[in-house]
Amino acid sequence: MLEDEQNLIARAKGGEAEAFGSLYDYYMPRIYRFILIKVSYREEAEDLTHQTFLKAWERIEQFTFQGYPFSSWLYRIARNTVIDHHRKVRPQQVDIDYVPQELLASESSPEDEMESRMEWEKLLSAIGGLKDIEQDVLIMRFVDEMTHKEIAGIVKKSEGAVKVVQHRALKKLREVIEK
Amino acid sequence: MNERELIKKLRALEAIKPDAGYVRNSRYLITQGGMAEQSIRQGIFSRGLSFAFSVALTSVFLIAVTIGGMTGYFKTLFLPSFQGVSNEALLTEANEITDDINIHLDDVEYFSNSVALAENGSSKQPTDTQDKGEEEIDNLLDEVISY
Numbered sequence: 001m002l003e004d005e006q007n008l009i010a011r012a013k014g015g016e017a018e019a020f021g022s023l024y025d026y027y028m029p030r031i032y033r034f035i036l037i038k039v040s041y042r043e044e045a046e047d048l049t050h051q052t053f054l055k056a057w058e059r060i061e062q063f064t065f066q067g068y069p070f071s072s073w074l075y076r077i078a079r080n081t082v083i084d085h086h087r088k089v090r091p092q093q094v095d096i097d098y099v100p101q102e103l104l105a106s107e108s109s110p111e112d113e114m115e116s117r118m119e120w121e122k123l124l125s126a127i128g129g130l131k132d133i134e135q136d137v138l139i140m141r142f143v144d145e146m147t148h149k150e151i152a153g154i155v156k157k158s159e160g161a162v163k164v165v166q167h168r169a170l171k172k173l174r175e176v177i178e179k
Numbered sequence: 180m181n182e183r184e185l186i187k188k189l190r191a192l193e194a195i196k197p198d199a200g201y202v203r204n205s206r207y208l209i210t211q212g213g214m215a216e217q218s219i220r221q222g223i224f225s226r227g228l229s230f231a232f233s234v235a236l237t238s239v240f241l242i243a244v245t246i247g248g249m250t251g252y253f254k255t256l257f258l259p260s261f262q263g264v265s266n267e268a269l270l271t272e273a274n275e276i277t278d279d280i281n282i283h284l285d286d287v288e289y290f291s292n293s294v295a296l297a298e299n300g301s302s303k304q305p306t307d308t309q310d311k312g313e314e315e316i317d318n319l320l321d322e323v324i325s326y
Contacts, residue, residue, distance in 0.1 A: 021206060021209075028202060028206075032197040033195045037195070042198075046198075049205070050205045053205070057210075100194075102194045103194055174181075174182065
């Protein structure tokens with residue numbers, strides 16, 4: 001959680017753009033990553049991330065602290081934005097050329113890079129084939145390292161239900177990758 | 180791939196980062212663009228209003244031109260009028276033409292009657308001659324019988 005977050009939120013609610021800018025700086029990389037893993041394409045992810053923060057800025061007055069960090073509220077907006085987007089545009093198959101470059105940074109030879117690309121393309125495609133709730137739980141739990149309680153607050157399920165979803169999602173993912 | 184390896188792979192996705200240029204632009208548009216966006220919305224509204232007004236004004240003008248044009252066209256079609264020509268003069272000329280036509284018709288009737296009379300006269304002459312010839316033949320036959 002961001003230091004002095006409550007104060008920043010209060011100032012942002014008062015219309016102070018720079019306070020919202022600080023919240024943006026802290027949470028934007030996480031929200032962007034969450035969206036990119038779900039949609040697979042950088043341009044789409046950039047557009048949807050922008051929409052997410054624009055909505056958050058427009059609706060900041062509606063935010064009330066209910067025991068969950070500000071990030072939970074942002075993730076909820078991001079989830080709904082992606083769901084709305086997928087209602088209009090069907091999720092696309094992951095293209096090997098669209099594997100994020102930062103995942104390949106450590107690869108040396110072109111052969112190694114190609115092999116790495118294929119592995120990531122397989123994993124991202126497998127994630128894309130999961131249900132929305134399964135994708136969300138896996139990304140929040142293992143990529144963003146959130147607690148089950150935080151995830152439960154975002155997806156509006158009990159902690160036990162989140163653990164069950166996580167278990168099922170990991171099992172499905174392994175099955176798809178091992179095919 | 181076992182579960183631990185899979186989780187490790189998922190954690191490696193943390194390396195994904197947004198483009199710095201995109202972050203700068205997006206942040207600027209959101210935090211500084213609020214007022215600009217409002218102005219843009221107001222601009223769009225006022226532009227929309229002025230566009231609607233222009234369309235309404237143009238429509239009224241076109242309707243006026245259309246009505247005027249149609250009226251002129253039908254007036255010309257049904258009530259021809261020429262500049263420099265009075266209706267009274269035209270009426271007088273038309274009456275004179277009608278009188279001329281009547282005179283010519285009278286002449287035609289007169290000549291028709293004359294021709295009919297002439298034809299009747301010429302058709303009666305051969306009949307009188309024929310009657311005289313027959314009378315002479317009768318007299319001659321009577322003389323022959325008396326002998």
